[in-house]
Amino acid sequence: MAKTLGFIADRFIAAGYAPVVTGRDRLGDNLLRLELESPDFTTATTTPGDSFAIMFSRNDFRHYTPAVLDRGTGRLTVIVGLHGNGPGEDVVLGLSVGDELPMMKWANRRNFVFDDGPAPIVVIGDATVIGLAMAFRDRIGASGRGFRAILEVPAADVAATAELVPGADVQAVGDTPGAAILTHLAAASFTDGSVFYLAGHGQSIQQQRTVLREVHSVPRKAIRTQPFWATGKVGL
């Protein structure tokens, strides 16, 4: 669902943020790091799993993830996985330093929310999930809680992804998107009691879930899912 009525969108935007682009860096071939600054960000808080919407027309929007919120500087970092075709991507690619980027306030979606307990966390996904993995890693920090990220990105972006999410298992995407992660998951072992956050490509999430359930006997309740995009659909 990526459409909303114009007057509702107006209200959300009026109550949202209007940061200015202060950084726009190409990392790897298909990754873009946006730095957005706003005085509002110095007092804002974010929880891993939050997302926000940017508008590209009065009633169409796309979602992105706060990767790092630095309240000291009022700077938000967002990582965009460029996929080559879409109005959301066009907006992002068209941004220059100094531009304003109105956005809705971020929020969690349904049950896809950071679990504050002691259980080790595993984040799994594609290039759209790098920011989410950064947010989880940042929150867990030096607490000693287990954290693992398993990411699949284009080969040209593996090194940049590994720098953004130190310690992540970064797989290069092969002929079939999602297949490299499935192979990796089937052979991996996980700490008992881990909580899994699967995000990114909707169809791949279903396959990952099946492997976790059938190969690793992960309980249903320990798997949280949030499709970020789906083959054959625009926006989500």
Ligand SMILES: Cc1cc2nc3c(=O)[nH]c(=O)nc-3n(C[C@H](O)[C@H](O)[C@H](O)COP(=O)(O)OP(=O)(O)OC[C@H]3O[C@@H](n4cnc5c(N)ncnc54)[C@H](O)[C@@H]3O)c2cc1C
């Ligand atoms: C909660 C949430 C958080 C998100 N956070 C991020 C984030 O931090 N960074 C990020 O990069 N993306 C993120 N996304 C995903 C992003 O919103 C989608 O990729 C979105 O579809 C991009 O919009 P678009 O206008 O460029 O393409 P659309 O108009 O939506 O789609 C055009 C075509 O491209 C395909 N497509 C869309 N996305 C991809 C993709 N990633 N790879 C391959 N094909 C694709 C569609 O199936 C469609 O055929 C998030 C999505 C959600 C729901």
